[in-house]
Structures are given as structure tokens and as C-alpha cells.
């Protein structure tokens with residue numbers, strides 16, 4: 266079943282066509298990567314999937330429902346969560362508190378219920394804390410539970426963003442350059458984590474990533490954008506040897522040419 270279906274999407278900013286007639290889809294549980302040289306339109310299409318931008322033309326469906334025009338918070342409630350290229354954590358909150366913020370969008374009692382208190386609210390809170398601790402354990406940050414987010418090393422802040430996104434109860438997880446700023450060891454751990462989230466938690470994952478080794482290593486399906494257009498899609502093996510992809514990366518600063526030529 267298609268979890269996300271991008272149908273003939275064009276996105277214009279004034280006279281600039283950042284995305285031109287792009288279509289692709291992600292199946293349930295699939296691990297899909299979007300790659301392309303700088304300025305190819307990766308972030309733009311990501312932002313359209315999360316309600317930050319609206320398609321000028323075309324449709325985006327989530328579980329068969331049209332999501333054009335929905336706001337990011339509505340999409341989170343529906344099951345679409347993301348991390349950001351530039352980390353966006355609550356730096357003055359602890360690791361646990363940051364993940365609790367993510368889980369709030371699933372909470373049924375709402376603000377007034379929480380303020381009113383009562384046994385049920387207290388019990389829900391205990392359950393919620395337990396679930397948040399489990400997500401923190403999954404990303405390997407249990408030792409940092411009460412640490413302020415701002416005190417975490419950069420790579421661990423990225424992991425915390427993933428835990429917060431998982432705590433929203435998402436079905437579709439969008440990772441925007443999750444390996445940026447990570448060292449080689451952290452990257453290896455990240456690959457293991459993304460695989461675990463995909464296979465054990467059965468999330469559909471779409472990632473944008475400049476680290477082509479990581480993309481080739483982890484993805485089941487790859488969509489390649491160049492100058493706002495989809496120039497190829499397929500398995501890592503197909504993309505590695507695709508002539509259009511090789512040409513798009515030649516002369517770019519991204520390292521695909523070293524991988525494929």
C-alpha cells in the first residue's frame with residue numbers, strides 16, 4: 266500500500282520552478298532516499314510533504330487522503346513527523362522533556378485536561394513518560410535522560426530529534442540530512458538505528474542525505490532530483506550505474522562521481 270503518493274507536483278516561487286512535475290511514491294515500511302546535487306529541490310519537496318509549502322500544481326496523498334493545504338501540525342497528528350536539517354530542539358529542556366513535547370500531540374486530555382489533573386491524567390502521564398523513555402532507549406540516549414538538550418554533542422542532538430519525531434506516534438518519518446555533522450562512528454550507529462526503526466518499528470522512512478555511501482548502504486529505493494525534475498528512480502544498484510545520474514553529479518561537489526564513475 267502507498268503511504269505517500271506524490272502526483273505530478275510542481276512548486277513555483279514567483280518565476281522560479283523549484284519542482285517540476287515530480288511524481289513518486291513510498292510504500293508502507295519502505296526506506297526511500299531523495300538525492301540530488303545542491304539546489305535540486307530536495308528540501309522543497311520535503312517541505313511540501315510536511316505542509317510547509319503547498320504544491321502549485323499536483324497532489325500529495327498520505328494513506329490515500331489528499332493533504333495539499335494541510336498545516337504541519339495537522340500532518341503530525343495524522344502521522345507525518347520529521348527532523349530538520351538545522352536541528353530544532355528545545356535547548357533549555359532536558360532530553361526526556363524534549364521527547365515528551367513530541368508525545369503531546371497524541372495526548373487525548375488536551376491542555377485543560379492536563380491542568381485539571383486527576384488520577385486518569387496522572388496515570389496517562391506515567392504511561393507517556395514510560396513510552397518516551399523507550400524511544401530514548403531506541404536512539405541510545407538513556408544515559409542522557411536528564412541532560413539539557415543544549416549540552417548534548419551535535420550527533421546526539423540529531424538522535425534526540427529522531428526520538429522526538431518517533432514520540433509523535435508517526436507512521437511516516439522524514440529525515441532531513443540525519444548524518445550531517447556526524448563523525449564516522451556516529452554515522453555507523455545512525456545507519457543501524459534507521460534500519461531498526463524501519464524493520465522493528467515498521468515505519469515508512471524518507472530521507473534526504475548528502476552522504477551517498479550512507480544512502481546506497483541503507484535505501485531500498487532512491488529518487489534522484491536535478492534542477493527540480495526527477496531524472497531517475499530505482500534501487501541503489503540501478504542508480505549507481507544510471508547515466509543521467511552520473512552526469513548530474515559530475516562537476517557537483519557531491520561525491521557520487523567518486524562512487525559511480
Ligand SMILES: Nc1ncnc2c1ncn2[C@@H]1O[C@H](COP(=O)(O)OP(=O)(O)OP(=O)(O)O)[C@@H](O)[C@H]1O
Nearest residue numbers: 278281282283301302303304305306307308309310
Ligand atoms: N522559499 C523559497 N523561495 C524562493 N526560492 C526558493 C525557496 N526555497 C527554495 N528555493 C529555491 O528552489 C531551488 C531548490 O532549492 P532546495 O533548497 O529545495 O534544493 P536542495 O536540493 O534541498 O538543495 P541543498 O542540497 O543545497 O539543500 C533553489 O533554486 C532554491 O534557491
